[in-house]
Amino acid sequence: MKWIKEKLNFNLLVGLASLTLAALLPLLLQRTSGGKYNMIVLTYAMIWAVAACSLNLILGFTGQACLAHGALVGIGAYSMAIMVERVGINYWLAFPLTCLLTAFIGFLIGLPSFRTRGPYFAIVTLCFNVIVYATFENWTWLSGGLAGQSFEVPPVLASRTTKYYFVLAFLALTVVVVRQIIKSIVGASFLSILSNESLSEAVGISAFRNKLLSFTVSCFLAGMAGALFATVSGRVDYSITSFLHSFNILVYTLIGGVATIAGPVIGAVGLYYLLDRIKGFGEFRYVGFGVLLILIIIFFPRGLMGGINQLRDWVKEKRSTKVAPQGEVGS
């Protein structure tokens, strides 16, 4: 089991290295002409990375495809903006309240939805997303309609650079939280549901309760992504709750590598940035997006990081035949 320890340290090292790199990036970007724009793009990309990590917890590690994350991010963004602007709660208090509120709404959504399984859970959550979208679209007193709800951030967070670091800090926090959950005993029950739901029921793990727990935590993080979105964009309109965002978050997670810690982050940041780069292609970008999704799910069902991990395990296995091959968890 020694090599697992080494692998963990290696992963930690890579994580710290990429965090340092991300922290140093603004210094470089501020010097170039297009850098300021790129910094904003990267900030948004990191927000979607937080959302992708939250989806990964329920999809990757518990095996339940939720398609309501666009709505949950939207609820987070709106509750943040409304709490600060209309209710007049302090920004720093509204932030955790937003996460709790989104988690609570997620809990309520989860109660009926987890009566279904597999693709039907995905459809029920997608239905919720449509309901949320229709609600925000029609209740203009709540959402502000097309003009949306404007939002003033505290002066500390006004500049582009501080926003970047603020989001980066929360992304790092999210990654650490998800990792700790997965390594904990609760995470082990999540993974057992992913591998075999009936078997884990048989050994006394309540699938319903654990799924609900995983989903509530996931919604907490999605609400955080929403609060970050409101902070960075300074204005929220109802288009944020669209289920297209749910699809996008799903694609980021899958292409980066579902059920890996780094996958969703790499997928979200990489793809969001790439899509922004090739803006000139307009709508046709997403044709490629769809085809890519099909190819990935057929040929690399565990995405980029899954592919890399497989390669690494293969190399390890070749080098030392003493270590028994490690079974993959779930599929």
Place this chain on the structure above:
Amino acid sequence: MSFFINQLIIGIQLGSQYMMMALGLTLIFGILDISHFAHGHIYMVGAYLLYTFSVLAGINYWVALPICMIILALIGVLVERLVYRPLRGSPSINTFIAAIGLLLAIETLVRGIKKDAVRVPVPVDRSVSVLGMSLEVQRIIVILGALLILLMLQWFIKRTRLGIAIEAMAQDREGASLVGINVNRISALTFAIASALAGVAAVLMAPLGAITPEMGNPLILKAFVIVVIGGLGSMKGAIFGGYILGVIEALGVAYISSTYKDVFAFALLIVILAFRPTGLFGERAA
């Protein structure tokens, strides 16, 4: 009272459309265990095909109908071959995700080609008066056409060799292949039938509204809601569920509000799931 009956007829007509879509979905689910989430987009492609043939090429509506059905059936076969067959045996959630990829690709491709909404003229532009109220002929055509298709499908599955093979595969895939039924051919056939059904629904419904690249989204969600409400893989459930949803939606729009048109279906789903998770006619848990 006549207002109520009018709304009821509109509901039945909506339900006919939902029923045809849900039948296709439930066939594919019952036989192949695939959640074909891009089915609504196949419908959308059918509507655009009708636009291409009857408006751009000037072909007669009734000639365009079989052409659209055949092309859609071929597209269905292609989809099964290229997207779903490589995924056979993988977890059902992977198939569902592939369907989302397909849906994104189709929708954005169509939107990239033709962004604006288009319309197809109604083939029989007349209204008849029934019980003192006027009713568009096209609505009656939709209702009767759907019934005809339903009868033909029942006959096909119960009375022909291929249909019996389909039913055998729905009951037990391994057993069916043991007695010499070609699984690949039946899969392709199932997709062809389901897509042709979507084609009929699209061609009949298209003249009654605008054709947009997004039109498949609410439709597929409702069709799935019907499949879940009716019971997974149950044809009876799809038929009754389709009509029930259509009527509820039409009455909801008439008596409550049209802004929440798409919400009624989902509210119904949540209520039914809360009390009967296996659906109205199903034994399998959703």
